[in-house]
Amino acid sequence: MLELYQFELSQFSEKVRLILDYKGLEYKKIEVTPGIGQLEVFKLSGQRQVPVLKDGDIFIADSTEIALYLDSKYPEKPLIPAEGISRGQCLLMEEWADDSLGLKGRKAFMGALNHYPNFRTSFLPKNTPDIFKTFVSAFPSEIFNAIGMGLTLGNDIFKTAEKGLKKDLEALTLILQSQPYLIGDKPTLADFTVAALTTIIKFPPVAYFDLPLDLEGKGIPGIADNSAYEPFFTWRDRLYAEYRQPVDKSSSSNFNDGSGDSQPTSIEIE
Template structure:
């Protein structure tokens, strides 16, 4: 059990990259927490009542409830400062916060668009990553896509071929930049791990799932990623670094507390 008489609870989607960012921070800090899997498509009233908004992840720590992965990261660093993730040095702090915000928009948002494009344009990839319960799984994998989730495969607002092409091109430049930095230093802001690293690594599951036993996902999905990004040797330095970070800090499923029997009915639209 964590501090005090309660355990931290994380309202989440298992395949959500923003949930993963928070799980990685919790694991790095050595904090015990209970995952509460949210059922997509129903019960958004519950989450709205609890947090005033409809997106996961939401962290509940005793009487404190925080939504948004960035706000959760700041809260955890204030409340549990033993393994700090936000540097005190002004330049490193600035670089860390810049990268964290950039990662949400680039890897987070553009990663979703590139994933939708890959699912739409590549039947082999689509077949290999989508299990039988496609609608819910796709909804949680991609996150909050407006309208009918399946029609969003190529036809959703802002997710047409041009948007996919632009997002994929931008991600290629971003992955090349990350690879160049990580070939020459151990972490993104120098010699010590920061929120920048944990955000980038956690969000990157939308580009390529980790291969180990970290996520409760079908075995066929482990190690899979967006063709042209996940399997491009130009970005080897980045994905090798990401996988090493997982081995060092992410707790495997076998060591995680049980999520409980009944999933909650909370939605992210």
């Protein structure tokens, strides 16, 4: 069975999970813990970031390399057009999404946690005591600036990321007005990359993340609730409904089919 070394809330781990589900491949999720877990990943793959896919004795790091490997090893339901303009467009859009859309999404997400106390507390478990919710809501923004995922979360950085995201979502919405997918009439790697990387901008309305949090439908204020981008998120959620396997939150899951007993933790993300 394929094994995916991952971080549950990593956009790039989600990209690989979406691709694996689309191809109908059974896999086991291995949640990597900080410190010792990262050292183990380094021993296996030569680097500490996730995702890393294990197929037999082969280890593949980086979400793009994993996608290329899966398309070569398991060619049924291909991710990348075989040739021509469509292939070039697919590869170009996937690289853009990884390098630009993903980074702006993380900055905007962390910036929203920093600047919107209600958004911050919405990610706390339902049974969180009110006194702790009040403490988290009042947590000084400067602390988030210091600890936030290695990113500077000042107002200028947040606003720049937010502005860039709005331009990107406008462009994606325009592309999807006249065609069912980003590159023609079939889903490609470009679609799955864009879909996965936008989950933290607005989480799908169905549980796809195996976490003890209710993330469904939550999103960055001013973007997730902007009606101008509703067609894009409707498209993204339809793609998820067709190809991604939901998580059964009634039992802890470490497999894509709902079995297993390992709890997600955290690690560096790609």
